[in-house]
Amino acid sequence: MSDIRDMLVEQVSRLLADRSDPATLRAGEAGTWPEELWSEAEALGLPLALVPEEQGGTGLGWGDAAALWQAMGRHAAPIPLGESMTAAALLAAAGITPPTGFIALGLPGEAVAWGRRAAHLALAPGGEAALHAPTDWQQGRGPIAREPADQPVLGTPLAEGRLPAAYGPDAALLAGALLNAARIAGALEAVLDMTVDYANTRKQFGRPIGGFQAVQQLLARCAGEVAAAGVAVANAGRAADRRGLAGAEFEIAAAKIVSGEAGGTGAEIVHQVHAAIGFTDEHPLHLYTRRIWAWRDGAGPERLWARRIGDAALARGGAHLWADLTSRDEEPAA
Numbered sequence: 001m002s003d004i005r006d007m008l009v010e011q012v013s014r015l016l017a018d019r020s021d022p023a024t025l026r027a028g029e030a031g032t033w034p035e036e037l038w039s040e041a042e043a044l045g046l047p048l049a050l051v052p053e054e055q056g057g058t059g060l061g062w063g064d065a066a067a068l069w070q071a072m073g074r075h076a077a078p079i080p081l082g083e084s085m086t087a088a089a090l091l092a093a094a095g096i097t098p099p100t101g102f103i104a105l106g107l108p109g110e111a112v113a114w115g116r117r118a119a120h121l122a123l124a125p126g127g128e129a130a131l132h133a134p135t136d137w138q139q140g141r142g143p144i145a146r147e148p149a150d151q152p153v154l155g156t157p158l159a160e161g162r163l164p165a166a167y168g169p170d171a172a173l174l175a176g177a178l179l180n181a182a183r184i185a186g187a188l189e190a191v192l193d194m195t196v197d198y199a200n201t202r203k204q205f206g207r208p209i210g211g212f213q214a215v216q217q218l219l220a221r222c223a224g225e226v227a228a229a230g231v232a233v234a235n236a237g238r239a240a241d242r243r244g245l246a247g248a249e250f251e252i253a254a255a256k257i258v259s260g261e262a263g264g265t266g267a268e269i270v271h272q273v274h275a276a277i278g279f280t281d282e283h284p285l286h287l288y289t290r291r292i293w294a295w296r297d298g299a300g301p302e303r304l305w306a307r308r309i310g311d312a313a314l315a316r317g318g319a320h321l322w323a324d325l326t327s328r329d330e331e332p333a334a
Contacts (some may be wrong), residue, residue, distance in 0.1 A: 008044075017075065020076060024078050025078050029147055041079060045058055047081065047084045047102070056097075061241040063238050066233050070183070073186025074186040078147075084103050086172070087105040090175070091161075093163050094129035095162075101118075103121070105122055106123045107299055111142070111149035111151055112150050114147070114150075115149075116139055120132065128163065130159070130160045132155070132157050133158055136152075137152055144290050165246070170246070171245050175245060176300075177299040179299070180259075181258075181260075184229060184262070185229035188292065190288055191266065192222050194285060198273065198274055222269040229258055232251075232255040235254075235255065236252045236255035239251035260301065264296065270289065
């Protein structure tokens, strides 16, 4: 599906280049829903992109979705499109027809991004999926990214279904981890580009600071982190397509860890190069780095996924460790 993937990534990139500007990001943090941007995303069929064609979607795989989410991260997309794509995919997999409009995604122990704007909420606990129409929302705001993050008041589910075995009992958490890892990888690309441009224009002692070896070394290190995050995300997406979300837990966990650590290191470097100006409200850098920090915690921080990798390695025993690290099963999920 690489042709469709490339086309959608290009469409998303063009859409967000025009619509995801600093003013829109700041307005979103103040609680203003970008209605026009969401309407255009719906017109492109993006909320249903992961839903099979026979159920009215595009039929993208998880690897395709990861590429889209990475493009969204590059523009710090101010709409919860990734969450809605995932929610629709989980519902469809459980035999529930996804409703039109924004479907919020519920993850264990986390507030729901832009829940107040959603008529429907998808939950996927323990291998089940359920569609809800919350009776109310307790409104809040994320402490780092500052975007709306709300708690639902639930009633009786509108529909329930069982997910295929390949999705596993933690399908929503795994999909959310892949989503956030991809967004971090994309946002890192954006802040690196922003910082290289700044280093080539900001002068100190009569020449651009990018000409100083110390700054060049910082930027090279940041580029390495960007590459590592991108490779880990692409590998996780491929594994999810081959073996399902549950079968790709190792790769998804690794992507969440690698991208999270890369996000921390990369954000530190770009702010160091920008110095104080990167923290000012007027400069757009913090609009990306604050989201990187928020996505690090979303769908589980690195320590949660590191613990899961460690527990799985202990359960399988030392005889399997090298093979698990170097030649994991590539068979597709049943």
